[in-house]
Amino acid sequence: MLDFKPSPQKPLLFFQQCSAYQASLTTRIHTSSGTEVLVKHEGNRMGLGSFKGLGGIYAVAQLISDQWEVIHGSPLEPSELLSSPVREMAQSISFVCASAGNHGLAVAAGARLLGASSTVYLSQAVPDNFEKALLAQGAFVIRSGNTYEESMAAAMADANSTGAILLADSSWPGYEYPPSLIMEGYTVIAEELKKEFERDVNWPSHVYLQAGVGGFAGAITYMIRHNWPVQPIIYIVEPEFAPCLKASHEAGKPVNVAGPISTMGRLDCKEPSIIAFNILQISQVNYITVSDKDADDATHKLHKNGLSTTPSGAAGFAALLKTETLHTAQANQAFKPMIFVTENANTCIE
Structure with a gap:
């Protein structure tokens, strides 16, 4: 743990x-x-x-930094995270999450800031204005299920099948680092x-x-x-x-x-x-x-x-x-x- x-x-x-x-x-x-x-x-x-903006954006940045270290063998300085080489590398990274609002917006904003892509799953109950806000942040939006739990299941299935990084704002056994x-x-x-x-x-x-x-x-x-x-x-x-x-x-x-x-x-x-x-x-x-x-x-x-x-x-x-x-x-x-x-x-x- x-x-x-x-x-x-x-x-x-x-x-x-x-x-x-x-x-x-x-x-x-x-x-x-x-x-x-x-x-x-x-x-x-x-x-x-x-407040969610602090969490989602930072998590995206740190996960991209982790990927950089795996590839290049050395960690990034905070001042390097928004650099062109990092943004170029991040183009191959995709984040996926489920949301009914603020968390998804933070993940999408973080991905856009650092050059990655994002997919946010929404249930049918989420208002259209939120979908528009996500699209404005460059996210790919998918409607799935009638509840948040059903959209979360779809996001997890997406991560499993595509290799995208699942970025949920809750934790459970086996899923704690993000x-x-x-x-x-x-x-x-x-x-x-x-x-x-x-x-x-x-x-x-x-x-x-x-x-x-x-x-x-x-x-x-x-x-x-x-x-x-x-x-x-x-x-x-x-x-x-x-x-x-x-x-x-x-x-x-x-x-x-x-x-x-x-x-x-x-x-x-x-x-x-x-x-x-x-x-x-x-x-x-x-x-x-x-x-x-x-x-x-x-x-x-x-x-x-x-x-x-x-x-x-x-x-x-x-x-x-x-x-x-x-x-x-x-x-x-x-x-x-x-x-x-x-x-x-x-x-x-x-």
Whole structure:
């Protein structure tokens, strides 16, 4: 089993070569009760509308770098990844994935940036506007099946038959390295925050991390527990219809859950990433679920604060609002919560 030990400096060095990269904004809002909330807003990340841009683009770059090393016997420097010789080599490399939104867009953007090709499988349920966004990134789009799971099966079959590199954003036994690169890309977010908090001396007391399969939550939790000198309480936030990480924690092993479809579409995942599960299981985190109504209400409240997002993007704020009274009542502890707005309201649906 892969031992996840990411280095945020590796993706940071790569992204510093990319004109689209800049640290995402940290803003402050107040709840109706007056609590000040730190907000890390990922809606403009890499021009793709969500935090996923960091993971997919970096994973594509690192997998191409790996291929270069196999062929030439020496690793690439980050400054060489966007060079003409690398782009020429990458023309023979194809990536394939399934998506209902942001992950596929990141993979397609990464492939286009480095000169490779990409194929993204979509279920029939994915809106046409997302297909158009993928085509604009140069991806080859194939509709397959009525659910994400069916499109994922088609992507896996494609990789097996064509030799394309499967780049999924979840992990399972025997498939861990590519998704670990995606998670390593996400560590940039926590590193940006660490530098900011060290400068401003304004560390949060509580951090709320929304989770689907857990890649984002696992990567940020790892960085907090290993790299932040001031340790907050961490909440892992899931839809009440899809608490796969909470259920896995309680079972002591990765388990699947069943439930209705949640309006938090990007978080509506019934099976956890095993990498994320392993990280969270030893990281002293709390699990909390939020209802679709909780997330919808939080979305509207963020909008009133000038932050336009989706129920998935607002899930962390929904969890904060559920726990706010408890923490503000603890007079012996300052409550300085932090949330993540993980996507814009007009982002493609994952």
